[in-house]
Amino acid sequence: xxxxxxxxxxxxxxxxxxxxxxxxxxxxxxxxxxAALVVKAASMHWTxxxxxxxxxxxxxxxxxxxxxxxxxxxxxxxxxxLTAWTLVRYRFPGRAFIDALIDLPFAxxxxxxxxxxxxxxxxxxxxxxxxxQAGIQVAYTWIGVTVALTLIGxxxxxxxxxxxxxxxxxxxxxxAETLGAGRLYTFRRxxxxxxxxxxxxGFAMAFARGVGEYGSVIFISGNLPMKTEIAPLLIVIHLExxxxxxxxxxxxxxxxxSFIGLLAxxxxxxxxxxxxxxxx
Amino acid sequence: MSITLDQITKRYQGxxxxxxxxxxxxxxEFFVLLGSSGSGKSTLLRAIAGLTxxxxxxxxxxxxxxxxxxARARGVGLVFQNYALFRHMTVADNIEFALRxxxxxxxxxxxxxxxxxxxxxxxxxxxxxxxQLSGGQQQRVxxxxxxxxxxxxxxxxxxxxxxxxxxxxxxxxTIRQVQRELGITxxxxxxxxDEAFALADRIGVxxxxxxxxxxxxxxxxxxxxxxxxxxxxxxxxxxxARRGTRGINFGGGPVIPRVSDGPAPGREQEVVTVLRPEExxxxxxxxxxxxxxxxxxxxxxxxxxxxxxxxRVRLTGAAAAQLLSAGEERAILDVTRTRHEQxxxxxxxxxxxxxxxxxxxxxxxxxxxxxxxxxxxGGARALSRQPLLVELAARMNTRVSxxxxxxxxxxxxAPGGSPATCIGCAVVAARRESGRDIAWLLQGGAExxxxxPRDTPAPRRVLIHWEDEEVRRATLAASASxxxxxxxxxxxxxxxxxxxxxxxxPVGMRSLLDARSEAQAVHGxxxxxxxxxxxxxxxxxxxxxxxxxxLLILGISGIDSLTARFAxxxxxxxxxxxxxxxxxxxxxxxPGAQPQAxxxxxxxxxxxxxxxxQTAGGPA
Numbered sequence: 006x007x008x009x010x011x012x013x014x015x016x017x018x019x020x021x022x023x024x025x026x027x028x029x030x031x032x033x034x035x036x037x038x039x040a041a042l043v044v045k046a047a048s049m050h051w052t053x054x055x056x057x058x059x060x061x062x063x064x065x066x067x068x069x070x071x072x073x074x075x076x077x078x079x080x081x082x083x084x085x086x087l088t089a090w091t092l093v094r095y096r097f098p099g100r101a102f103i104d105a106l107i108d109l110p111f112a113x114x115x116x117x118x119x120x121x122x123x124x125x126x127x128x129x130x131x132x133x134x135x136x137x138q139a140g141i142q143v144a145y146t147w148i149g150v151t152v153a154l155t156l157i158g159x160x161x162x163x164x165x166x167x168x169x170x171x172x173x174x175x176x177x178x179x180x181a182e183t184l185g186a187g188r189l190y191t192f193r194r195x196x197x198x199x200x201x202x203x204x205x206x207g208f209a210m211a212f213a214r215g216v217g218e219y220g221s222v223i224f225i226s227g228n229l230p231m232k233t234e235i236a237p238l239l240i241v242i243h244l245e246x247x248x249x250x251x252x253x254x255x256x257x258x259x260x261x262x263s264f265i266g267l268l269a270x271x272x273x274x275x276x277x278x279x280x281x282x283x284x285x
Numbered sequence: 286m287s288i289t290l291d292q293i294t295k296r297y298q299g300x301x302x303x304x305x306x307x308x309x310x311x312x313x314e315f316f317v318l319l320g321s322s323g324s325g326k327s328t329l330l331r332a333i334a335g336l337t338x339x340x341x342x343x344x345x346x347x348x349x350x351x352x353x354x355x356a357r358a359r360g361v362g363l364v365f366q367n368y369a370l371f372r373h374m375t376v377a378d379n380i381e382f383a384l385r386x387x388x389x390x391x392x393x394x395x396x397x398x399x400x401x402x403x404x405x406x407x408x409x410x411x412x413x414x415x416x417q418l419s420g421g422q423q424q425r426v427x428x429x430x431x432x433x434x435x436x437x438x439x440x441x442x443x444x445x446x447x448x449x450x451x452x453x454x455x456x457x458x459t460i461r462q463v464q465r466e467l468g469i470t471x472x473x474x475x476x477x478x479d480e481a482f483a484l485a486d487r488i489g490v491x492x493x494x495x496x497x498x499x500x501x502x503x504x505x506x507x508x509x510x511x512x513x514x515x516x517x518x519x520x521x522x523x524x525x526a527r528r529g530t531r532g533i534n535f536g537g538g539p540v541i542p543r544v545s546d547g548p549a550p551g552r553e554q555e556v557v558t559v560l561r562p563e564e565x566x567x568x569x570x571x572x573x574x575x576x577x578x579x580x581x582x583x584x585x586x587x588x589x590x591x592x593x594x595x596x597r598v599r600l601t602g603a604a605a606a607q608l609l610s611a612g613e614e615r616a617i618l619d620v621t622r623t624r625h626e627q628x629x630x631x632x633x634x635x636x637x638x639x640x641x642x643x644x645x646x647x648x649x650x651x652x653x654x655x656x657x658x659x660x661x662x663g664g665a666r667a668l669s670r671q672p673l674l675v676e677l678a679a680r681m682n683t684r685v686s687x688x689x690x691x692x693x694x695x696x697x698x699a700p701g702g703s704p705a706t707c708i709g710c711a712v713v714a715a716r717r718e719s720g721r722d723i724a725w726l727l728q729g730g731a732e733x734x735x736x737x738p739r740d741t742p743a744p745r746r747v748l749i750h751w752e753d754e755e756v757r758r759a760t761l762a763a764s765a766s767x768x769x770x771x772x773x774x775x776x777x778x779x780x781x782x783x784x785x786x787x788x789x790x791p792v793g794m795r796s797l798l799d800a801r802s803e804a805q806a807v808h809g810x811x812x813x814x815x816x817x818x819x820x821x822x823x824x825x826x827x828x829x830x831x832x833x834x835x836l837l838i839l840g841i842s843g844i845d846s847l848t849a850r851f852a853x854x855x856x857x858x859x860x861x862x863x864x865x866x867x868x869x870x871x872x873x874x875x876p877g878a879q880p881q882a883x884x885x886x887x888x889x890x891x892x893x894x895x896x897x898x899q900t901a902g903g904p905a
Contacts, residue, residue, distance in 0.1 A: 176369035179336050180427075182356045183363040184383035185434060194382075198373045 039260065045253035057243075057251045058258045065231035066239045066255075071262065073147060073235075074215030077154035078162075078208050084155070085162025085207060086200075092163070093170045107163050110156055115220030122153050123224045145227030150235065153221045158211030165210065169203035202274055209270040216263050286348070287312045287470035288333065288438060292811055293342035294774065295328055295494075299745070301774055303329050303339070304494035305811030310487075313468040315461070317481040319517075320491035326474045329491070330440050333472065335359045341813075347437055362431030366443040368423045370415040376402075376426050377411040383434035401429040404463055421452035428460065432467070439464070441473040445480065457483055478518055482506075490514045493772045498809055508646060510809070511769055512682045515559045515648065522560040522618050523609040523682055525654055527708070528647065529553040535604035541577040541642055555653040555708040557609070557683070559646040562621040566641040567596070568630055574641035580604035584636045585617065594627050596620040598640060609682055651759065651865075652733060652766045654683045654709035658690040658726065665689055668714050673741055673861075680770040685712075693722050712737055715858040720847045723855075727844050727866045733763055736855065736862045744836035744861065749777045749812065750825055751840030751865075752850070757800065758807075759867040760840030765808030767838070767863065775812035777801065778828060783819045790816075822853040829860060840865040 046054065057063065092104055110118060126133040126143040136143055143149045173196060181191040219237040226233040236259055243252035288310040295303040303325040310316045320326040331337040333344060335356030343352045351359050371379050378385075380401055384394045402408050405425040415423055424444055431439060444460070445453040461484055464471050475481055481488045482502045489499045490513070498505060498514045509515040512523060526533045533556070534540040567584075568574045580602035588595040598618045600608060605616040618640065632638060655678055657669035665687035668674070678685045693713060711731040713722045715738040723734045747768060751760040768775050777800050781793045797814040804810040817824045829835050837854065839862060841847060847864070854862060 174367065174369060176365045176367060177371065179331075179334075179356075180363065180365060180369040180430075181371075181382070182336065183334055183359075183361055184430070185357045185386045186382070187357065187386075190386060195371055 042253050042256050042260065045250060046257045049250045049254060053250075054254050057254045062230050062234070063236070063239060063255060063258075066234050066236040067258070067262070069147060069150060069233065070216055070236040070259075071266075073150040073154050074158075074212050074218075077151050077158050077215050078212040080151070080155050081158045081162045081211050082204060082208055085159055085211075086166055086204070088159070089163045089166035089170055093167060107160050109160075111160050115157065115218065116224070118156055119153060119221035119224035122149070122156065122221065126152060126225065144225050145229075146233060149225040149227070150222050150233060153225050154215040154218055157218050157221055158215055161210040161214060162204075162207035165203045165207035166200060169200050173199050201277055205270055205274045205277070209267055212270075213263060213267055216259065216266075286310070287314065287346070288316075288472070289343075289345045289348075290329075290333070291343040291345075292813070293329065293332060293344065294340050295325075295332060295337065296340050300772060302494050302772075303332065304772065304774060305342075305813070306491075306494075306496045307342075307805060307811050308489060308496065308499065310470060310472065313470055315464055315471045315473070315484055315486045317485035317488045318472060318474045318491055319476070319478060319481045319488050321476055321517075324491040325494035326491045327442055330363075330442050330472060330474045333438070334361050334363045334440050336363075360434070360436050361438045361440055362434070362436035364424070364427050364431050364439070364441045364444045366446040368415070368420075368427045368447075370423055370427055370430070372415050374414075375411065376407070376413050376415070376418070379415070379426055380430050380433055382430060387434065397433060401432060404432070404466065405429045405459060419452070420448050421456050424448065424456055425459065428463065432463070432469075437470065439469050439471040441471065443475055444473070445475075445477075453480075460484070481518075488518075490517060492517070492769065495769060496809060496811075497769055509559065510649060511766075512557060512648060512650060513769060515646075516682060520562050520619055520621075522562065522565075524558050524560060524604065525607045525609060525683070525709075526556055526558045526647075527553050528556045533558065533645065533647070535579065535607045541579065541645065553708075557648040557650050557653050559648060560618070560642060561644070561646075562595075562619045563623075564642065564644040565618065565620045566626075566643055567598070567620060567622070567632060567638045568641065569639065571639045573630075574639055576641040576643045579640050579642045582618065582638055582640050584632050584634050584638060587632060587634055592624060594622045594624075596622065596632065598638065600640070601637075609684060649762070650766045651763045652681065652683075652710045654678075655685040655712050655735070656709055657685055657687045657712045658693055658722075659687075659714060660689070660691050660693045662687070662689050664714065668712060668737070671712075671737055671739070673743055674712060674735075674737060676743065677767075677770060681766075690726075692725060710735055710863075714739065715855075715860065715862075717856065717858055719855040719858065719862075720852050723864050724844050724847050727847075727864070732759070732866060734864045734866075736860075736864070738859045738861060741859070741861045742834055743771060744773050745834040746832065747771065747773050747775045747836045747838060748825070748828060749775060749838045750780065750821075752821075752842050752846055754796075755842045756840035756865060756867045757803070760838060760865045761800070761804050761808055761810070763840075763863065763865045764812075764838050765804065765810040768810055773836070775804075775810065777804070777812050777814045778825065779814060779816045780821050780824050781816065781818050822851050825851075826853050826857075829854075829857075836861045836863065838863045838865065840867075842867065 049057075088107065092100065092107075123144055124130050126136070126149055128134060128137040128142065128144065130144070133143055141148070143152060177195050177199075178191055181195050186194070217237065219235070219241070222235050223238055226235060226238075228234050228238060236255065240252045240255045240259075243249075243255065286309050288308070290306055290308045293303055293306045294301055306325075306329060308316075318326040318329065328337060332339050335351065335354060339352065343350060345351060346359065346361070371382065374382070377398055380398050381389075381394045384397060389397075398411065399408075402410065405428055407422060407425050407429070410418070410422070410426075415426065418426065428444075441460070445456060448456065457480065460473075473480075473484060485502055487499060488502050488505055490497045490505065492513050497511050498509065505514060506518050509518065515521045515523065524535055526535050529540075532540045566574055566576055571578045580600050582598040582600045582602075584596060585599050586597040596619075598620055599605075600616045600618055608616050608618065655669075655674060657665050657671075657674070659665035659668050669685045669687040674685055708730075710733045711726045712735045713719060713726070715736045716722075719736045723736065726734050747764065749760065749764050751757050764775065777797065779793055779797045779800070781789055793816050797816055801812060801814050804812050815828075817828070825837065825839075829837060837860065839851065839854070841851070841864060844866065854860070
């Protein structure tokens with residue numbers, strides 16, 4: 006039955022060929038390395054494995070990595086939406102400039118962002134000092150980690166929301182208004198549902214990126230074990246101690262957790278899409 | 286009065302896109318706003334809905350002033366060209382949206398939904414999503430949704446734009462039916478004249494932000510008042526003609542006698558005539574025509590379009606030069622003939638034919654054509670190519686001819702030497718002595734003279750003033766004629782003498798209001814008014830200096846006053862001025878000056894010449 010679908014003609018030369026290439030490259034670039042990781046981890050005895058991945062230090066690192074990523078992605082949900090809204094809905098001088106600025110975190114070596122953030126938010130930095138005086142320490146705490154991950158994740162949200170927002174016609178809001186809806190009602194009932202898939206995708210991407218982020222975080226986090234040490238750093242530490250198996254074990258755990266998270270978001274999205282019944 | 290618009294103006298970056306529009310729409314009326322894209326019709330509709338604010342004017346719905354009321358509180362239903370359905374909601378949820386917002390109980394919502402779905406013939410579609418419906422069905426849902434909260438007014442913005450012809454017609458019928466059944470006051474915006482004819486109780490034609498004419502479809506078609514409406518509603522051949530006491534003739538050709546009983550013109554005038562393609566008769570020769578002979582011609586092209594036959598005939602006689610065809614192809618007359626006519630006298634390309642006119646409509650437009658006058662041929666030709674003039678002529682669908690007038694520009698024209706008769710609107714280059722040039726042309730019989738500086742841009746504002754009430758009518762007519770083709774705002778300036786007492790002020794105010802209401806009633810021209818105090822020329826001059834890109838329309842009753850009172854206005858040769866003069870204003874013209882026919886909404890009496898057939902065999 007699925008063979009028939011494979012044979013459907015399309016622009017690209019044949020399903021067989023494209024599918025073959027897809028699986029080949031996916032294998033070479035993604036699946037085989039990941040499998041190697043699992044194999045490496047499997048070389049450990051399961052008690053060793055558990056002691057590594059369930060160590061207090063490792064648990065602290067997971068909590069920080071996943072927690073801060075989740076928080077940063079959530080912040081970006083609001084922040085990214087506002088930015089995208091401003092860029093799509095208004096015409097102002099410097100708009101193109103700001104639009105280009107959004108992508109900078111993509112282009113910059115992450116270490117550069119990390120160093121920049123640290124210098125700004127350290128207790129002697131221009132933003133860190135007033136914050137410290139107010140009793141909020143940003144650098145070298147989980148707050149700093151979240152700030153770094155927010156910076157890194159922003160473009161994902163903005164860039165996924167932007168096209169979706171452009172597609173929402175002004176007329177929809179006008180229609181809602183003539184029907185008597187207030188702004189908040191229109192936003193809740195019209196704009197948000199239409200944007201939901203884009204918001205979820207952006208959120209998932211920002212979250213995934215946050216979990217794997219290394220360069221920009223290690224400078225601002227302070228790397229105190231169990232407090233401000235992120236999971237990727239813990240993996241690097243294991244590697245530096247030539248404990249390849251331990252590093253692989255942590256990697257597998259992160260892999261599984263990330264995969265579950267992303268799968269959940271994808272399923273949620275598919276469910277939403279089915280509910281909207283492919284609005285386009 | 287269900288919807289009343291009073292001098293609505295909306296500007297974008299200083300340019301009026303809706304320009305002083307006033308309409309009264311009756312309870313239960315189906316009103317169609319017709320115009321090409323960019324005419325301001327959609328902006329006006331959005332203003333009525335409350336989605337766009339206005340810069341000036343008032344909007345009332347059922348006597349309630351809603352100018353500053355938010356869209357959600359206006360009680361209007363709006364239907365968009367692209368449906369604007371909420372795609373993540375079912376048909377039921379879409380329709381109930383307005384009811385949910387108002388916290389209507391579920392039972393009542395369901396009842397109302399069923400009623401609306403029946404109205405738009407979509408029973409049983411409740412649980413579909415918009416994406417599962419065809420375009421026509423989606424638009425039906427949009428109509429039902431817009432009606433859910435029992436709005437007082439239904440607004441439709443090009444609702445059929447995205448649909449194909451057959452669905453369009455079906456939906457058109459549904460909408461008309463729904464409108465009748467509910468008796469809801471409706472405004473529909475469209476660029477499609479068929480749609481307007483099919484649906485409208487009344488049509489309002491918009492162009493460049495102005496509402497040019499309002500009337501019942503058949504009246505607008507038969508008796509348009511403006512060139513724009515004549516050509517926009519249906520096909521029309523426009524010809525310049527001279528109207529004298531005996532009738533109308535096209536450039537020295539035979540005279541088509543006037544049969545209607547309009548006021549007889551005091552002297553020969555240039556007019557613009559409208560010839561509908563179906564009112565033209567073709568025959569083998571003059572004697573075989575059943576109506577007044579107009580000219581000879583050669584058939585260029587015959588095109589059969591179903592029931593009708595479209596023929597393009599090249600005029601070969603004197604009338605050829607009078608034809609105001611748009612575009613390159615001059616002297617081509619469009620003719621349509623029924624099957625019956627085709628059988629009686631079949632034609633083929635290349636054939637010589639006699640052309641007759643069954644029915645002719647004369648437009649009451651004062652600026653019939655432009656004649657650029659200069660002392661030498663080069664000057665006249667250069668002036669006739671002045672960009673603003675060319676642009677104006679193109680928009681007004683008329684022509685610019687060049688004429689050498691050696692007496693112009695020599696300082697003081699020789700006294701007594703009378704210039705050749707001037708017809709249409711004369712144009713002269715602006716110079717310090719423009720006052721004298723104008724006087725000279727007016728003596729020659731010109732009724733209007735436009736003074737044009739070399740590089741003047743299109744005016745953004747037109748100031749109107751007349752010397753005394755005797756020229757009011759002529760000045761207003763010319764102003765309306767010009768302003769229909771300009772995206773400019775009109776302001777009438779009334780001026781009282783500097784030492785006016787308080788007792789005189791109400792008189793001044795009243796004359797302003799009179800002027801405004803006459804412009805509105807007779808010409809469909811809305812203008813603003815301003816009252817100033819002081820010496821007339823000085824005040825006008827000062828007002829002109831206040832902003833760039835202004836044009837002054839000045840009505841004068843005596844030629845002497847040009848130099849005696851208004852010399853100051855021509856001192857600055859950078860200013861465009863249109864001078865209107867009513868020759869012999871006073872007794873011989875004024876009484877007959879077209880009293881407003883009762884019942885006719887605006888635009889003066891019926892000047893259609895009809896039934897020319899009675900005089901078959903025709904004029905000498």
